[in-house]
Amino acid sequence: MTEATTVRTGKTPVDPTDVVLELDDVVQTFNVKGGLKVHAVNGVSLKIARGETIGLVGESGSGKTTVGRAALRLYTPTSGTITFEGEDVSRIKGSKLRRILRSRSSMVFQNPTTCLNGYMRLGEILREPLDIHKVGTPAERKQKVADILDVIGLGAAYADRYPHELSGGQRQRVGIARALMLDPSLIVADEPTASLDVSVQAQIVNLLEDIQAERGLSYLFITHDLALVRRISHRIAVMYLGRIVELGTAEDVFSRPLHPYTTSLASMELEPEDRIIPEGELPSPSNPPSGCAFHQRCPIARPQCATERPELQETTDVVSGQPRSFACHFPGELQLAAAGDHGQTVPAPLPVVTSAPSAI
Numbered sequence: 363m364t365e366a367t368t369v370r371t372g373k374t375p376v377d378p379t380d381v382v383l384e385l386d387d388v389v390q391t392f393n394v395k396g397g398l399k400v401h402a403v404n405g406v407s408l409k410i411a412r413g414e415t416i417g418l419v420g421e422s423g424s425g426k427t428t429v430g431r432a433a434l435r436l437y438t439p440t441s442g443t444i445t446f447e448g449e450d451v452s453r454i455k456g457s458k459l460r461r462i463l464r465s466r467s468s469m470v471f472q473n474p475t476t477c478l479n480g481y482m483r484l485g486e487i488l489r490e491p492l493d494i495h496k497v498g499t500p501a502e503r504k505q506k507v508a509d510i511l512d513v514i515g516l517g518a519a520y521a522d523r524y525p526h527e528l529s530g531g532q533r534q535r536v537g538i539a540r541a542l543m544l545d546p547s548l549i550v551a552d553e554p555t556a557s558l559d560v561s562v563q564a565q566i567v568n569l570l571e572d573i574q575a576e577r578g579l580s581y582l583f584i585t586h587d588l589a590l591v592r593r594i595s596h597r598i599a600v601m602y603l604g605r606i607v608e609l610g611t612a613e614d615v616f617s618r619p620l621h622p623y624t625t626s627l628a629s630m631e632l633e634p635e636d637r638i639i640p641e642g643e644l645p646s647p648s649n650p651p652s653g654c655a656f657h658q659r660c661p662i663a664r665p666q667c668a669t670e671r672p673e674l675q676e677t678t679d680v681v682s683g684q685p686r687s688f689a690c691h692f693p694g695e696l697q698l699a700a701a702g703d704h705g706q707t708v709p710a711p712l713p714v715v716t717s718a719p720s721a722i
Contacts, residue, residue: 374575376414376596381445382548382580383410383433388442390425390432398648402428404604405442407674412547413574415581417595417612419588419627423644425604426584430550433582434467435459447547465495468541472553474533478525484511484536485521491543510539514569531562538569550582555590563587567594588630592616600624603655604647606674610686614679620686620693622660625700638700654691662696 390403403425410416418426432439435451444452451463468491471477478487485507492503508518514535525533534554541549551570555563571594573579585591591598591612598615600608600623608621619625626638640659645651651658657667672689679686 374413376411378409378411378414380412381409382412382414382447383582384408384443384445385429385433386443386445388429388432388444389440390428390437391440394648400648401604401650402647403432403439404650406601406604406606408599408606408609410548410580410582412580413578414596415574415583415594417591417598418582418584418601419586419591419598420601421586421644423603423647424601425647426601427552428604429601430469430552430582430584433548434469434550435463436469460495465544466546467548467550468544468546470534470537470541470549470551470554472556474530474537474557475525477537478533480525482524483521484523484525484528487525487536488521488540488543491540495544497544506543510542513542513573514539529562530558531565534558534562534566535569538566538573542573545577546579548580548582550584552584553586554583555587556585563590570594588616588627600627603645603650605655605689606687607656607689608687609674610679611682611684614682614684614686618679618681618694619697620677620688621656621690622662622696623656625696629700636700638696654689660696662692662699664692666691 385406385408388403388406392400392402394400406425406429408416418429420426428437431437433444435444439452442452443450446463447466449462451459454462485504488507488510489503492498492506497503498506507521511518511520516532516535525536528536537554555566558566567590570581574581583591583595593612595612597610598612599606600615600621602623608615608619608624615624616628619628623640626640629636629638638661640656642659645655645658653669653671654660654663654667657663660667670691672691674687674689676685676687678684
């Protein structure tokens with residue numbers, strides 16, 4: 363593969379104390395017809411440092427997108443706290459919300475076709491955030507549009523084109539450019555490469571990494587692509603039915619998973635006969651099970667799992683020495699059993715629990 367189609371693996375070091383976004387015990391529920399209440403997010407706590415990429419993974423219905431949208435206050439959380447660059451933005455509204463959060467954060471959406479207005483030229487699409495927030499003079503706004511088109515590799519001449527004149531990869535570049543127009547410190551990228559072919563995916567990821575290195579951007583990267591998220595993320599948070607069940611560096615989480623659900627996800631990169639497929643379907647978020655939400659599908663579940671919900675616990679990885687967290691009564695057991703079945707040797711997890719942190 364050429365450089366243009368190979369995802370680079372270098373990750374810029376980050377200072378974990380320089381926090382851009384913090385979610386503290388965020389709960390997001392929705393009322394639906396029939397009096398049902400959907401528990402989309404159930405007590406998520408997470409910190410994202412400046413310049414850090416957090417990968418958020420889990421199957422459809424786990425609550426990943428809801429976490430991303432709540433982080434940007436597209437939803438008002440049912441409970442919990444969202445802090446952005448030191449400011450509590452959980453329930454602020456109007457001009458204060460626009461000034462503190464809207465002007466400093468943005469989102470890249472999954473479908474690069476439907477997220478762009480087909481009746482507007484690219485220059486108009488990119489200028490719109492500047493117009494709304496009254497940034498600069500008309501001449502300065504036009505110049506910034508030209509500059510950002512150069513940054514994403516299209517060129518200023520594309521300002522007069524319409525979205526339908528572009529390829530899927532070019533449209534996604536425009537989506538990234540729009541997210542960059544206000545010089546944000548945080549971007550939530552919701553499956554930004556899902557609709558693109560493999561070579562274009564690599565180009566988009568390389569572009570995001572280049573921009574992060576130049577601008578110190580933080581990313582919350584939501585995806586189903588385990589190989590991709592492993593390559594680009596500093597840390598990975600694994601979600602299941604509205605909760606984070608494991609969190610750690612990309613290498614630690616996939617090489618030495620502690621939660622059985624993470625073990626099953628990591629096994630998807632193995633040969634079909636070696637994969638661990640959870641039985642049954644993801645439970646309904648309107649009627650979550652008691653105890654551990656995964657216990658009905660877990661190969662190593664015990665009676666305790668059905669009655670006692672495990673909280674997110676902090677530990678230190680036995681190989682890397684890096685902090686990581688898990689929410690399981692029997693951490694690492696399934697990974698050890700699977701490794702033994704294939705004649706492999708992995709370090710016993712032996713977690714050293716220090717606390718049940720509000721945010722990691």
